Amino acid sequence: MTDSTFPSKSVSSDKGWSNDNDRTACLVVHPHLKNERGNLRSPQARLDECVGLALAIHVDVVHSEVVNIARPKPATLFGQGVVEALATTIGRVDKSKNEWDEGDIGLAIVDASLTPIQQRNLEKAWNCKVIDRTGLILEIFGERARTSEGSLQVELAALTYQRSRLVRSWTHLERQRGGLGFIGGPGESQIEIDRRLIDERIVRLKKDLTDVKRTRELHRKSRRNTPYPIVALVGYTNAGKSTLFNRLTNAKVFAEDLLFATLDPTMRSITLPSGRDVILSDTVGFISELPHELVAAFHATLEEVHEADVILHVRDASHPDTEAQRADVLDVLKTLGVEDKLEDCLIEVYNKSDLLGDEEIETISTRADRSEGRIAMVSAITGQGCEQLLNDVNELLSARFASFELDIPYSDGQLLSWLYSHGEVISRQDLEGHIALTVRMNDANTSRFKQKHPEFFEPVAPSTEETEPKKWSPT
Structure with a gap:
């Protein structure tokens, strides 16, 4: 020892x-x-x-x-x-x-x-x-859960864990109770009663969490109908996700120098420097050897990461085990089935840069220059680097969006308003009889635009009329 x-x-x-x-x-x-x-x-x-x-x-x-x-x-x-x-x-x-x-x-x-x-x-x-x-970890989660959804998830994980441990309780669990005396059966022991009650409660909790999952899916569907890109904060516990969330959104989410200070996910709308609105989501922190009971119970919450257009992996740059923590977070993300997003949608955010020395900052900067991935260095406490981080998010979103050149008649104000609301207008030129727009849209909005206005995507027949035809072309 x-x-x-x-x-x-x-x-x-x-x-x-x-x-x-x-x-x-x-x-x-x-x-x-x-x-x-x-x-x-x-x-x-x-x-x-x-x-x-x-x-x-x-x-x-x-x-x-x-x-x-x-x-x-x-x-x-x-x-x-x-x-x-x-x-x-x-x-x-x-x-x-x-x-x-x-x-x-x-x-x-x-x-x-x-x-x-x-x-x-x-x-x-x-x-x-x-x-x-x-x-x-279950004790911590049980103490920190605030919403009804968080309480359901923690209770399910705790009961799943406790069910196999009834054997460790004291001998009163071996007492026999009940039973049909006239048949002469041995009756039901206390441990069997407790296990049956736990099983019944687990079934009920799973049903309730199925309802939670259905509700969350309805919320996601609603967001798709008026879709804003979703930016999810993930990372090791106590890496500073909630502090960064508060800095970017001016919110007052509970943030403290404690492991698992955040359990219940929080979402806020923010506006990027380009004027694009996005939804920022704060999620529960990960940890090494995260109990599988918790991963299963919190699956409904962690599904928000599936829907994310951008994943911000917040790292504690000042922690001596930051590389090991990074590996643990990536392992959990892979178990959640978002491995395909780790190359195209991930930005590694080195937080707590105010605690680093000049040599450490230089090392990270050199790594960022040589890395094929996206790296940002910020301090959620001082705000240093946060503006650049938002620019990086905007650039990543723009790179993943399709661009179109469209000629919109002046008379079609409703379509013009829809494009401004659901896309990013890069350029606009007011010409005689029509407006020339260059617009970026994500896949969901592009699909909806094609369904609503198929005329922009059909070949245009030659016309003798002196009207400007609608047209599109991907840039």
Whole structure:
């Protein structure tokens, strides 16, 4: 085991570790497999991230450490010696190194996926509540969900996770209840009742989330009818997505230096420097080893990324593990089925540039010059680079739009108004009897325009009349 780490008073909580502190004392342990390969993060970095997750549920982390294990034990994950050493730590905190005066540790967080048996055995050995990484993230999500939709998604994920862990509960779950006495059956045990109730609730939640999915699809269909391009903010948790969202939209979405500060998606309309209106969408943050229960439950919310015309991948440029975080975000995006958009629709936004030194800024600038992808450097706090980012979004949208040259009669004011509302007028020339327009439109509007006005796309027969024919040609 590595040396213990006792966080300082300033990072543990805003209240400190005073005698009147009623927060739970917590131990955090990261099990590191010695033969683990392919992980870009160091064990200490992964431990630090788990400590950050623990602080997000308002506990006091009084002890944290990395434990090296050669081979996971099926019963307890750790070897017997490690289990006993941690039990001693949990029972007697070294008070000479901190100001904790409230007694023994009441919560142990293991930064790994524990089986129900391992969780139960560790609780018995340590005589305290034990949760694994998935349980910790679910605790955070359960606390942060604000909307009814977010609450439904969190509850579904929590019940799916909890269903397999009823076995770890105490022996009262083995009691038999009910049953038809005159038949002589054994009755239904408490664990069977609980599992049945959970199954019934899961079925109900899935039905409710199906309704949510249907409602979201109706909203997306409505946006297609008066379509504005959608720009989605995605990224690792705490990369600064909500702060950037507030900066670009002048909104007041909750943004704080906390992991998973945002759970419920938010959308706002903004106007790009070109005058084009777009919808900016703030989404839930990603994290390494994101529990599959959460990915499944939040699928209705994350579907907004599918509809995005531009994806802004917000990165914390100041974080030492920014490359590993990038890989985790791209992996989640690929599981969502938007892999085809990662080359054509993605802009990598290096946020928190105000925290970088000149050498780091130069490195990123050099990388941007050599990269085939699109890179922007901003500071959501100071606003530096945000105007250029909006220009980059506009250029990307324009590159993906089809351009047309159209001759519109002066008498057709309704069509002229529609083109201004649903396209980007690049140039206009008022001529005798008609208006020459060059217009950019996305695929959806181009399709609608062709359906409404097929005459612009039909061959024009020779005419002896002195009227200017309507025409189009892609530029």
